[in-house]
Amino acid sequence: MSLISCENLSFAYEGVTVLHDLNFTVERGNYLCIVGENGAGKSTLMKGLLHLKKPSAGTLTTGEGLRPDRIGYLPQQTPVQRDFPASVNEVVLSGCLPGLGLFPFYRKQDREKALRNMEALEIADLKNRSYRELSGGQQQRVLLARALCATGELLLLDEPVAGLDPLVTAGMYGLIRKINKEMGITVIMVSHDLKAATRYASHILHLGEDRQLFFGRTESYKKSAAYHAFMGEAAVHIRKQGKAAKDPAQADKGGV
Amino acid sequence: MIGLIPEMFTYPFMCRAFAVGSLIALCAALLGVTLVLKRYSMIGDGLSHVGFGALAIASAMNAAPLAVAIPVVMAAAVALLYLSENSRIHGDAAIALISTGSLAVGVTVVSMTTGMNTDVYNYLFGSILSMSEGDVVLTAVISAAVLVVFLLFYNRIFAVTFDETFARATGIRTGRLSILIAVLTALVIVIGMRMMGSLLISSLVVFPALTSMRVFKTFRGVMISAGIVSVVCLLLGLTISYLHATPTGASIVLCNIAAFFIYLGISKVREKTYNKG
Ligand SMILES: Nc1ncnc2c1ncn2[C@@H]1O[C@H](COP(=O)(O)OP(=O)(O)O)[C@@H](O)[C@H]1O
């Protein structure tokens, strides 16, 4: 039995279906990238997988004893207020909450787990720093460490590198690969970056306007029509945006 | 004048005020951090007005003030929470309606029955003398309960305040937790209102949190600092109120304002030395 399997899964907002008839499965150890245009419904699908949004049709089955509240999640945007007081340690530890059950306080093993995950993501030295004073890249690592505390099995990442500069982005991809390969955690990631997706992922789910264009192994995706159409479009898009993409305001946000 | 301070403790009502006041100040400050960060400060303010309406009606009916105010304000807390979460655009307007509406009801009831007597004045501006022995016991029990519940839920409260989506995804019942926070706030507002006055009680909730956020940058740091600032300001305010016969609530608020500027000064000095070094 698969870790996750979807059959004819659909999602709707106020009666308007934004995703039709998704069919895909995720096996333990997979690295699935979900790609597609803005507004294709990638974030909606993530919320569905997290049971934050009910499907309007079809079935979503989780297998192998995967509990929906034991999934690590990195939201697309974490609208944390500019002046929110929280230390890195406090944020990462909050990922251990689902494991506490009804017990109110963190135990020794939770603190150790948080520290282990901070070390794995190379942020242990930031432990007592204030979250809001970190760079964008450092903040993403903190949220990734929190997600790791919540799960030992499955990680859902919604555009984890959005807004990061290329160097920090590469570091982030490296960490995610390490999590998948070394810790054996299944990864489902939403990405805009088709090149990175096809480079790192084992499987690709390509969402079109309102339905699924492709699901399968990355090697066969590279030979598919959906991939070439998307690449062609992306190339045109990049050429059009040429100058805008070099916006210097973006570049100074990263920097680990 | 310093000689008057030992004398102050020979009065049982002052000892009661110090003991119960500190408990209330602590509860208000801790909950206040959450309310400010969750942008729920307006709810606290609305509740204090509802509390005034409830107290006015209770005194008109000759009923026990707390027995009437507690259930009414709790119900209002849940209603205000619902309004602020579900009608995004008109949430704050709805809160304003409820709070001014309750004030109007209260004032009307008062003028039709007892008139503007000292009791009513005390409901508005607070008094240390207003606490009977029975009130003191009830207030102490309620604030102790609020503290215990708050501590038990501290980690979960942090999680929903920091990132509600993540908390929900990891199985925390965020809706229930919000209701819990609203109910605890209602309790603190009602028991604090007698001493602080309904017009000033929300400052006891908001000030220590805002003050502490100038200087402290971790959630726990802000919590601890807010608790200390709040209790210290209460003790100072009560003493000033005793020495100069000033209204209790107003004296405490003035101390809180002073604390705010002290913290602001500290943060500015720190910024400067940081920028230099
Ligand atoms: N809360 C919402 N209410 C109504 N429509 C929504 C909501 N969230 C998303 N949508 C719509 O659903 C579609 C998919 O959105 P989303 O899942 O965020 O796309 P993506 O993450 O792929 O950019 C969009 O057309 C968007 O307008």
Ligand SMILES: [Mg+2]
């Ligand atoms: Mg999205």
